[in-house]
Amino acid sequence: MNKKTIDILLPFIATVFLWRLSFPVLNPSGILALVPIFYYSFIRARGGFLPMALIGCFLIDHNFDTMLFWTMLFCAFYAAAGLQSHINLATQKWRGIFFFMIFIGCGLLLLGIWTIFVTWSMMPILQSVGMFITTTVMYIPLTYLLKRVEASHA
DSSP, X not given: OOHHHHHHHHHHHHHHHHHHOOBTTXXXXXXXXXXXXXXXXXISOOTTOHHHHHHHHXXXXXXXXXXXXXXXXXXXXXHHHHHOOSOOGGGSGGGGHHHHHHHHHHHHHHHHHHHXXXXXXXXXXXXXXXXXXXXXXXXXXXXXXHHHHHHHTO
C-alpha cells in the first residue's frame, strides 16, 4: 500500500477495529474507538473523517444502549473546539491527552451519575472510573501506534 492509501484508510480501519474489539475489561462497549475518533478529529484533523467520527460515536452509542449520547457529546466538543481560538489542540503535549481526558471524563461522569439514579446503586461510578482509567491509559500507546504507522509509510 502506498502512503496516500494508508493516510486515508488508517483512521477508518482503526475506529471500526477498536469498536469491534469489544472486551468487558479492556475495551467495554468498544469505548477505545473514541481514541482514533478524538485523535483524528481534534489532534490530527483529517478532511472527510468527520462523518466516520459521527458514525463511530453512533456505534458506541449502540453498544452502550444510549440514544445519541456519545454522538451529541462529540458534536458539542467539536463545536466548542471550532469556536475557540486560544488553544491549538494539534500542538498539545502527549497528543492532547488532557483534552481527551476532559472529553471522556465528562461523558463517563454524566453516564455514571445518570445510571446511579436509574439503578439506585453506586456500582456505575466504579465502572465509570474503570473505563476512564482504561481509556486514558490506552490513549498514549494507541496514538503512538497510529502515529508510527503513518510515519512508517512516509
